[in-house]
Ligand SMILES: Nc1nc2c(ncn2[C@@H]2O[C@H](COP(=O)(O)OP(=O)(O)OP(=O)(O)O)[C@@H](O)[C@H]2O)c(=O)[nH]1
């Protein structure tokens with residue numbers, strides 16, 4: 349990847365031999381590896397069996413999980429917040445694992461719609477929940493720094509599975525819980 353970054357730096361008309369850029373291909377390669385580290389991670393290792401018995405059958409909501417991803421069209425960042433809710437059926441997932449699961453999928457080349465769905469499906473599979481609701485609100489640099497150059501538009505996507513899809517009351521409760529934190 350280092351070599352490719354060196355080519356890109358030359359292609360944009362920069363002087364690769366100037367001191368400030370000497371280590372840039374190496375740094376950029378490391379940075380890009382970090383930004384896409386989700387490809388190296390698996391759901392099993394991230395969850396690490398952190399599932400705990402609980403009699404709760406009420407909504408568990410983790411709100412405002414920061415999200416940094418890269419759009420698969422321009423490889424520019426999209427940045428925002430992810431809200432994850434589920435209704436447990438006998439076991440709950442370790443709190444931090446929800447944020448880690450968000451990251452596994454965010455740290456890849458993505459479109460926001462697929463990312464939202466992948467997070468929801470994974471939480472459903474891992475917890476065996478009665479239902480899962482995921483909402484992402486994000487701003488896309490490819491739409492801000494270039495292209496149409498709109499600075500204030502926010503993309504909101506949701507994925508509702510199980511009871512969050514079939515029961516309007518559950519969905520309403522999720523949405524009103526989200527409002528509480530604003
Ligand atoms: N639905 C969706 N579209 C996205 C996402 N990220 C980027 N895009 C869009 O992907 C589209 C790619 O369109 P193209 O016409 O192929 O590329 P482009 O010429 O660079 O388009 P502009 O961004 O309009 O300049 C653009 O409309 C982007 O805004 C995303 O997460 N979801």
Ligand SMILES: [Zn+2]
Nearest residue numbers: 419421422490
């Ligand atoms: Zn884009």
